[in-house]
Amino acid sequence: MPSFVETPVTTEIPGPVSRASTKRLDAIFDARAVHFVVDYNKSNGNYIVDVDGNKYLDVYAQIASIPVGYNNTTLIEAAKSPEMASALVNRPAVGNFPSDQWVDILRDGLMKVAPKGLSYIFTAQSGSEANELAYKAAFMLYRRRQRGDGVEWTEEETKSCLNNAKPGSPEMAIMSFQNSFHGRGFGSLSTTRSKAVHKLDIPSFNWPQAPFPALKYPLAQHAEENAAEEKRCLEEVERIITSWHCPVAGLIVEPIQSEGGDNHASPSFFQGLRDITKKLGVALIADEVQTGFGATGSFWGHDHWNLTSPPDMVTFSKKAQTAGYFFGNEQLIPDKAYRQFNTWIGDPARVIMCKAVIKEILDKKLVEQTARVGSLLYNQLETLAAKHPEYIQNLRGKNQGHFIAFDTKDPASLVRSMRAIGVNIGTCGINTVRLRPMLIFEETHIPILVNALDKVIGAL
Amino acid sequence: MPSFVETPVTTEIPGPVSRASTKRLDAIFDARAVHFVVDYNKSNGNYIVDVDGNKYLDVYAQIASIPVGYNNTTLIEAAKSPEMASALVNRPAVGNFPSDQWVDILRDGLMKVAPKGLSYIFTAQSGSEANELAYKAAFMLYRRRQRGDGVEWTEEETKSCLNNAKPGSPEMAIMSFQNSFHGRGFGSLSTTRSKAVHKLDIPSFNWPQAPFPALKYPLAQHAEENAAEEKRCLEEVERIITSWHCPVAGLIVEPIQSEGGDNHASPSFFQGLRDITKKLGVALIADEVQTGFGATGSFWGHDHWNLTSPPDMVTFSKKAQTAGYFFGNEQLIPDKAYRQFNTWIGDPARVIMCKAVIKEILDKKLVEQTARVGSLLYNQLETLAAKHPEYIQNLRGKNQGHFIAFDTKDPASLVRSMRAIGVNIGTCGINTVRLRPMLIFEETHIPILVNALDKVIGAL
Known part of the structure; x- marks a missing residue:
């Protein structure tokens, strides 16, 4: 079981190819909010890959809107019907x-x-x-x-x-x-x-x-x-x-x-x-x-x-x-x-x-999966919160699948650090980090997310 | 050159198959505005075909929103890319x-x-x-x-x-x-x-x-x-x-x-x-x-x-x-x-x-075509208006492509009669008939539309 995303992030984020693409875009379309430019053909399941070859576990999922993973085969079939x-x-x-x-x-x-x-x-x-x-x-x-x-x-x-x-x-x-x-x-x-x-x-x-x-x-x-x-x-x-x-x-x-x-x-x-x-x-x-x-x-x-x-x-x-x-x-x-x-x-x-x-x-019983995996994830985050009480506060989302969030001192900086080691998460409210995994988030992804949080918070 | 749509309308409109489909739909989705139910696989170019097999020259084009014809091959290529x-x-x-x-x-x-x-x-x-x-x-x-x-x-x-x-x-x-x-x-x-x-x-x-x-x-x-x-x-x-x-x-x-x-x-x-x-x-x-x-x-x-x-x-x-x-x-x-x-x-x-x-x-120079065909259509409608001055009033849209309209006494009834002989047109305002052909409307379609109008108005 990998502790982190296998292919590590190898450039600063956004990387040079992302930056060049964003610059072209910005000449015709307001691109100031672009985090990075994505190679959707290389993205798969829970993983998003940017045009610089960086691969992230995507726990933000297009602002909570990708349901069943990038390039899902059932969806591809519908798209080609x-x-x-x-x-x-x-x-x-x-x-x-x-x-x-x-x-x-x-x-x-x-x-x-x-x-x-x-x-x-x-x-x-x-x-x-x-x-x-x-x-x-x-x-x-x-x-x-x-x-x-x-x-x-x-x-x-x-x-x-x-x-x-x-x-x-x-x-x-x-x-x-x-x-x-x-x-x-x-x-x-x-x-x-x-x-x-x-x-x-x-x-x-x-x-x-x-x-x-x-x-x-x-x-x-x-x-x-x-x-x-x-x-x-x-x-x-x-x-x-x-x-x-x-x-x-x-x-x-x-x-x-x-x-x-x-x-x-x-x-x-x-x-x-x-x-x-x-x-x-x-x-x-x-x-x-x-x-x-x-x-x-x-x-x-x-x-x-x-x-x-x-x-x-x-x-x-x-x-x-x-x-x-x-x-x-x-x-x-x-x-x-x-x-x-x-x-x-x-x-x-x-x-x-x-x-x-x-x-x-x-078909895949993904609601049941979300309940089950979310519960395990919540428990591990509860343990992590006990380890870093200054940085993980007001953990919430128990028995709410993986619709989980916590407060922290500097969420924007935490999100940046997480991206730098291959995990894409989001913020909301004033000082909150929100996890918005896809419904296909599995048990195997929990340690990747939790270990990354532990590493980033430990280095603060 | 056909004077009317080749396959005539053979049922009342909406036909029995349309009505049955609409009834099923209405149980879950407000279907009161349905004119007829469409077989889009059989529809082609400027022609729309309903589920009862009736075929209409479509001069309304989904409330002016079909640009280049049903089942256009360039669009199909894009859809399948x-x-x-x-x-x-x-x-x-x-x-x-x-x-x-x-x-x-x-x-x-x-x-x-x-x-x-x-x-x-x-x-x-x-x-x-x-x-x-x-x-x-x-x-x-x-x-x-x-x-x-x-x-x-x-x-x-x-x-x-x-x-x-x-x-x-x-x-x-x-x-x-x-x-x-x-x-x-x-x-x-x-x-x-x-x-x-x-x-x-x-x-x-x-x-x-x-x-x-x-x-x-x-x-x-x-x-x-x-x-x-x-x-x-x-x-x-x-x-x-x-x-x-x-x-x-x-x-x-x-x-x-x-x-x-x-x-x-x-x-x-x-x-x-x-x-x-x-x-x-x-x-x-x-x-x-x-x-x-x-x-x-x-x-x-x-x-x-x-x-x-x-x-x-x-x-x-x-x-x-x-x-x-x-x-x-x-x-x-x-x-x-x-x-x-x-x-x-x-x-x-x-x-x-x-x-x-x-x-x-x-590629197909459709804006130029719209200007050219629209101008011919306008001229023929002007002649028709001279023939039926009581029923075609305030003809407008000269030099505006085929964005053409006229006022008439009972536009809803005129639209119904036109559908009954295979031409789908729309209304707007209070007493106006609007023509909203697709950009691929050609010279050959003009007599179909104009003859149908002549026939319907002549029977009033």
Whole structure:
């Protein structure tokens, strides 16, 4: 069993070939965020190879979005299928002219993993778009209930909305949590509360944010405080919704706040959210863009909540390789066609890739693998944290697959040092390192990651 | 030369197989807008074939988004390339970990057709997203000029923006025109002014709209009135920008308002917009989502404007089979990395398809073909309009390729009758029929379309 990546990193990072390629790119495309340039033909499974020949165990996976490994053979087969060629060449306006395969692509793919209780799907192209579509559905549902089923739109409504004015364009809100990340469109960004670099200078809606529980670790030692903190946050959620200056039509929450620092809450907190939103007629939207598709050791992050009734909508993207939202309530289908609509409504080519991802996850039992390997990884990191208590703090993600994170003094420097010895990891929040392995991360990869962390931290 | 599609339509539309497929789909996916279900394997070139075996000359082309025909061989080659398989299977976070091919995919594709004066590109996944990214760039540029180059963000700014509050989240606006369509996200929808069905019940920003010239046809007979109308609209644009309650950072305009009814304006109107926006420091955004990629007989719709300095940004989607925006001013690259950013930043698979589309357009001289065939088509429609003056009114699109439209009494019924004899066309605005052929529409297709129109209108 190798302790490190076999082919060591042999250049500085980025290496000279990466730098030259990035320089060419930067003349036409903002390349300031490029970490290194990748040779995807040489990358395989859990390993990413850059154009300078450096090989890394990839525990960041394209910002948590590679599901089943580079050059996965099941995915290559889907990519080379005649069905795919047709989807790429004959891109349909899927709401008007779907192909005869479309219904089966959905049934044999996304609908196989639909969250319990949610029987409809709307496809999209990004997590940000998926969330905005869910917000629109929530607003239309809220107004439908106010207006009454079957009540026709008034002329005042249809005229005023064209002028962005009431009553057709009403003041309503989506609530989100402090430190949340829900995307970068004007609606989704209005619910994102993570970092100034995402939001500065962009006009936003006057929508409310609630505090997200700030849990103390280790959880077992702070059970009482943490329960009180969650109770406080739930009270705030209810207080803000009922006192906001306009109706709150929806509440969006990540099962684990990812970009904002890998912040967790207990199942009882989420059960409380379901109770409050149900009582107040607010649509509960689970943003599973980062947690969905198996990363937390269950297929959906909200499976951990043990709800008695499901969220109203569940959005997804990243590991799904496509995007969209599931829902169960028929009334979330608007009263007229063309209200929730756009030219492409997602991309069948990407939905075909998603079907292949789902097949691979189910065939190879990758959710079970993630739970099993994640648990072992967590235990080893717990041991490492005990060895380096100054550098590995607030370890979190127990029983959440390998959706694991910890705080450290200088995460950017730690990430750089890890890359220099062949392990690619990421950061989030202010001082957090996040591990985002692919679902095919195995037992054999644990020592590579843990030994590298031990070496880098030991040298600090 | 056939007068109609060779294989006639043999069932009602949608036919029984279409209806059965749509019913299955509707159980999981809102299928109320489905016109018919398509057999894309049997569709070819300008012809679309439904699952009941009906064959139509497709003059709507997936809401103006099929560029070079169904099952185009150049596109099939691109779809089956090893480069494509890798792009589909190894989807990168392109801002962090681009492939070594990415720069050349852009250079040999999109940058070959970059509008004059615009040397940078940002990729996206839909026209709506492209427009919102352009709005964000406009807002950041406006604030950069206010703040001063190199001036650091204040703590008040970075803190307040997380709360969606001033000064970090400032009140600023994007201006658009009455009857415009710019997409369905919360920002783009705030600039869309076409129909209530697009906007009702969705909260929007208090952004201004200006009147778009309502030209009278035939243009030659109303030159003086039309010039006065355009002057009035330009004056309104300037008046509204300078009197709006908050800064107007950008103005977005379609070269031809498409969804809103195929409304045209003269080059001098657009020159006026460029002059006003330049004077007032407002970014001018040309929304070429429907007009771009050759449909108007020039590669870009705004090529017809004969500007002395280019628009600040040009957005595209639809026929490009991917989306994004071009720009020229380096200051539209934000002062820091990660401000204009998201996980995927478009989809390299779709950008590869776009490269193939561009190759096909340039190799086959399809822009020249569109200009030539469009001119012949316009002339024949002019003759037909003289024959049926009650049913073909305000014919427009002269010298705009085959981007042609006319008003009629009952466009929905005309479209249904046309489908019944094997020609698929679309509507827009309130009483407009729009023709949106593919770029490969040829002289031989003109009589099929024109004879079908003649027959349908003659039977009214």
